Amino acid sequence: MQRNEYDHAxxxxxxxxxxxxxxxxxLSGVEIPYLRKIYKxxxxxxxxxxxxxxxxxxxxxxxxxxxxxxxxxxxxxKNPNDLRAYVLSVTEKGKNxxxxxxxxxxxWDDLVDTVITNEEREVLRNITKKIYHLLREYYNEExxxxxxxx
Numbered sequence: 001m002q003r004n005e006y007d008h009a010x011x012x013x014x015x016x017x018x019x020x021x022x023x024x025x026x027l028s029g030v031e032i033p034y035l036r037k038i039y040k041x042x043x044x045x046x047x048x049x050x051x052x053x054x055x056x057x058x059x060x061x062x063x064x065x066x067x068x069x070x071x072x073x074x075x076x077x078k079n080p081n082d083l084r085a086y087v088l089s090v091t092e093k094g095k096n097x098x099x100x101x102x103x104x105x106x107x108w109d110d111l112v113d114t115v116i117t118n119e120e121r122e123v124l125r126n127i128t129k130k131i132y133h134l135l136r137e138y139y140n141e142e143x144x145x146x147x148x149x150x
Contacts, residue, residue: 014108021104025097026071030056031064032101035090038074039098044089046079073097 018029027035037050047065054061065088068074073094079085090098116124136142 017108018104031068034064035068035073035094035098036101038088039090039095044087047086047088
């Protein structure tokens, strides 16, 4: 298998793992990263910040966030400092769901970590980071990843 075939296969297995482990969750795979990011913000976070940092188109991110609101996991309120914008926070139900999802993410990470050493993990992280920066420069885009949170 070539590298891109392995990447595709790993992505498929990761998706399968999350689908199997999160069958009791009321979330789609698209909503999970948004819920986790809002949860990690502790208090509230500007919706524009989450949408701007998303790897997906802003309409895609907005739909996912609106589903979280509809499902009672997230509260979306007008930003008191800018009434044209919104702030997001998790509900108690959202906190519980984010914790459950975090356990599945950790389980995946622990599974993958069983076959790589700390040194290999660092090499993999650095290679992935190089590819990201190359593509970001190629498309002349700003950083969408806050490396302090990685």
